[in-house]
Amino acid sequence: MDEIANIHVVASLGFVLAFVFGAVANKTNFCTMGAISDWVNMGLKGRFGAWILAMGVAIAGAQMLELTGQIDLTQSIYRTTNFGLVGFILGGLMFGVGMTLGGGCGQRTLVRVGSGNLKSLVVFLVLGLSAYMTLRGIIGVARVELIEPLAIDLSEKGLEEQGIATVVLSWFNVEVSNGARWLFAIVISALLIGAALRIDDLRTNFDNLLGGIVVGLAIVGAWVITGIIGYDDFDPVPLEGMSFVAPIGNSISYLMTYTGATISFAIAVVFGLIAGSFGYALVTRTFRIETFSHKGDMINHLVGGVLMGVGGVLSLGCTVGQGVTGLSTLALGSVIATLSIMLGCAVTLRVAYHRMDEKGRIAALAAGIADFLFPWREWE
Amino acid sequence: MSEITKELDTSGLNCPMPILRAKKALKDLQPGEILRVTSTDPGSVKDFEAFAKQTGNELLESTTEGDAFIYQLKKS
Numbered sequence: 001m002d003e004i005a006n007i008h009v010v011a012s013l014g015f016v017l018a019f020v021f022g023a024v025a026n027k028t029n030f031c032t033m034g035a036i037s038d039w040v041n042m043g044l045k046g047r048f049g050a051w052i053l054a055m056g057v058a059i060a061g062a063q064m065l066e067l068t069g070q071i072d073l074t075q076s077i078y079r080t081t082n083f084g085l086v087g088f089i090l091g092g093l094m095f096g097v098g099m100t101l102g103g104g105c106g107q108r109t110l111v112r113v114g115s116g117n118l119k120s121l122v123v124f125l126v127l128g129l130s131a132y133m134t135l136r137g138i139i140g141v142a143r144v145e146l147i148e149p150l151a152i153d154l155s156e157k158g159l160e161e162q163g164i165a166t167v168v169l170s171w172f173n174v175e176v177s178n179g180a181r182w183l184f185a186i187v188i189s190a191l192l193i194g195a196a197l198r199i200d201d202l203r204t205n206f207d208n209l210l211g212g213i214v215v216g217l218a219i220v221g222a223w224v225i226t227g228i229i230g231y232d233d234f235d236p237v238p239l240e241g242m243s244f245v246a247p248i249g250n251s252i253s254y255l256m257t258y259t260g261a262t263i264s265f266a267i268a269v270v271f272g273l274i275a276g277s278f279g280y281a282l283v284t285r286t287f288r289i290e291t292f293s294h295k296g297d298m299i300n301h302l303v304g305g306v307l308m309g310v311g312g313v314l315s316l317g318c319t320v321g322q323g324v325t326g327l328s329t330l331a332l333g334s335v336i337a338t339l340s341i342m343l344g345c346a347v348t349l350r351v352a353y354h355r356m357d358e359k360g361r362i363a364a365l366a367a368g369i370a371d372f373l374f375p376w377r378e379w380e
Numbered sequence: 381m382s383e384i385t386k387e388l389d390t391s392g393l394n395c396p397m398p399i400l401r402a403k404k405a406l407k408d409l410q411p412g413e414i415l416r417v418t419s420t421d422p423g424s425v426k427d428f429e430a431f432a433k434q435t436g437n438e439l440l441e442s443t444t445e446g447d448a449f450i451y452q453l454k455k456s
Contacts, residue, residue: 029423029426031395033395033396034395034396034423037395037396037399038430041396041399041400041403041431042399042403042430042431042434042435043434044430044431044434046430100396103394103395104395115422117394119394286422288422290394290420290421291392292392293391293392293420294392294393297392297393297397349396349400352396352397352400353400353403353404356400356401356404357404
C-alpha cells in the first residue's frame with residue numbers, strides 16, 4: 001500500500017477539527033463582531049467573554065506545548081523579528097470596520113455560508129479575492145512598496161523574536177529564562193480566563209462557555225496537528241494555527257487550479273468549517289437561504305469583504321488568526337492587531353448608530369470617533 | 381392585544397443592524413408604548429431576547445410569520 005503523504009494526514013485532521021469548530025460555532029453563535037456589538041449596543045458581555053475565554057484557553061495550551069519543548073512557536077508567522085506595526089494597526093482597523101459592514105469576521109462568514117446565507121457567500125468570494133490580490137496580486141505591489149518598508153526589524157534591536165516575554169524583559173535588560181516565560185504564560189492566561197469567568201452571562205450561559213472552550217481548544221489542536229503529528233523532517237508542513245483571511249483566498253485558488261494544486265492544512269480548515277456549520281444546520285433543520293434585499297446592504301457587504309481581505313493580510317490575521325491563534329503564541333504584534341480590530345469594529349458600530357440620526361457621513365463619523373475620544377460622555 | 385405604537389421593518393438586514401435600529405426606534409417612544417419589529421435574520425431571535433433582558437424593555441412577543449421573525453417590545 002502506498003504511504004499516505006504527510007500533508008494529507010495533516011489536512012484530513014484539520015478538516016475534522018474545523019468541522020467540530022464550525023458545528024459548535026453555529027450552535028453557540030460564537031461571533032467576535034457580535035461580541036463587540038452586544039457589548040457596545042446593549043452592555044452585554046457574554047459573547048465577548050467567550051472570545052476572551054478562547055484566548056485564555058489557547059494561550060494556556062499553546063504555551064504549554066512550547067515550553068515543554070514540543071513545538072517552536074517562533075517558527076510560526078506571528079513571532080518573527082519582522083514587526084509590521086503599521087500593518088497591524090492599519091490592517092486591524094480595516095478588518096474591524098470590514099467585519100462590522102460584512103456581517104461578521106472571516107470565521108463567521110464561513111459559518112453563515114454553511115447555514116445558507118448567500119450574502120456571506122458574496123463576502124467569502126470578495127474577501128478571498130481581495131486577500132489573494134493583497135498577497136500576490138495588484139494590491140500586493142502597493143503593500144510591498146508602501147507598507148512593508150515601514151516594518152521594524154527587531155533583530156537590529158538585538159531581539160530574537162517578538163514574544164511578549166522577550167520584548168518586555170529585554171526592555172528592562174533582564175535575561176529571558178524559561179522560568180520567566182512560564183511566568184508570563186501562566187499569568188496572562190490566568191488573567192484572561194479569570195476575567196472571562198467573572199462575566200455573569202458567560203458563567204450562566206452554556207453556549208458561551210462551550211463556544212469559548214471549543215474555539216480555544218481548536219487552536220491548540222491545530223498546533224498539535226501541524227507541529228507534532230505533522231512534524232516530519234523529510235516532508236515538512238508549515239507550523240500553523242487557524243486563520244481565515246489568506247486561507248480563504250488560497251481555498252478559492254485551490255478550487256480553481258485543483259488539478260495542479262496541493263491541499264494545505266489551512267485550506268482544509270476553511271472547508272471543514274463550512275462543512276461543520278452546514279452539517280449542524282441540516283441536523284437542526286436551520287438551513288435557510290438568505291439573500292440581499294437592499295442596495296445599501298449589498299454595498300456594505302462588498303465593502304466589508306474588501307476591507308477584511310486587504311486589512312486581514314496587512315495585519316497578518318483576523319479575529320481568530322490574530323485574536324486567538326496569534327495571541328496563543330504571545331506575540332506582541334497579535335496584541336496590537338487584535339486591539340486595532342476591536343477598536344475598528346466598535347467605532348463603526350457607533351458611527352452606524354449616529355448615521356440613523358439622519359446625520360451626514362462626516363458628522364456621524366466625527367460623532368462615532370468622539371464617543372471613544374471622550375468616553376466620559378454618556379452614550380445614548 | 382396591546383396597541384402597536386411604531387412599526388420597524390429590518391427585513392434583509394443582519395446582525396447588528398436589527399438591534400441598532402430597534403434601539404434607535406425605542407428612543408423615540410414613551411414608556412409603555414410598543415414597538416413591533418420585523419426581521420428575517422435567524423440570529424435575531426437570540427439577539428432580541430438578550431436585548432430585552434439587558435435593557436429592561438419587555439419582549440411581549442417573539443413569533444414567526446412566514447419567513448419573518450416578529451418581535452414586540454414594550455418601552456420601559
